[in-house]
Amino acid sequence: MTTSATDKQNRFADNFGYPKGRAATKVIDYMTAYVQEFIGRAPFAVMASGDAEGHMDASPKGGKPGFVRVLDERRLLLPDVAGNKLFQSYQNMDSNPHVGLVFFIPGVNDTVRVNGRITFTNKEDLARRDVELSLYEPDDNAKQLQGIIIEVEEAYGHCPRALKFSHLWDVEEIAANQTQRPVSER
DSSP states (O other): OOOOOHHHHHHHHHHOOOGGGGEEEEEESSSOHHHHHHHHHHHHEEEEEEEETTTTEEEEEOOOOOEEEEETTTEEEEEEEEOOOOOOOHHHHOOOOEEEEEEEEETTOOEEEEEEEEEEOOOOHHHHOOOOOSSSSSSTOOOEEEEEEEEEEEEEEEOOOHHHHHHOOOOOHHHHHSOOOOSSSO
């Protein structure tokens, strides 16, 4: 007997409480105008993927705001730029087409989350869609390999608590870390 997502959610809610107010209704299966605008202004995202056995990977993705293109309220296009050639995300998505994305805008404590199912698209399709490399500081390796189309299954704005807790955008923290790096260079 398999346990449904609702049964799992109820098990946790019975122990820790049920969502209230906006949190109870914010997870929907399309991107609202706010979510679309946020993604269009976000220069950074983290994409999580997992293989068929459950081994996970989280990969940072960045570019100029709008590097992830909103195709419509149910689809995104993420151009894939050449990277370290470890291909963890590709391998995961090849056996498990589900991904989760968290979008960030520097200085904004809110985030946007999108979960969905991917299909790969090639460089020729990117060219047909007029998708160009959109990076601030491209290097000699910066080229588009292919694209990933995400069919949205869940999309919502996420509250600012984690970023407030971390002081991620605090200018004094940033200045201190730039003055004296808190970790060694690699």
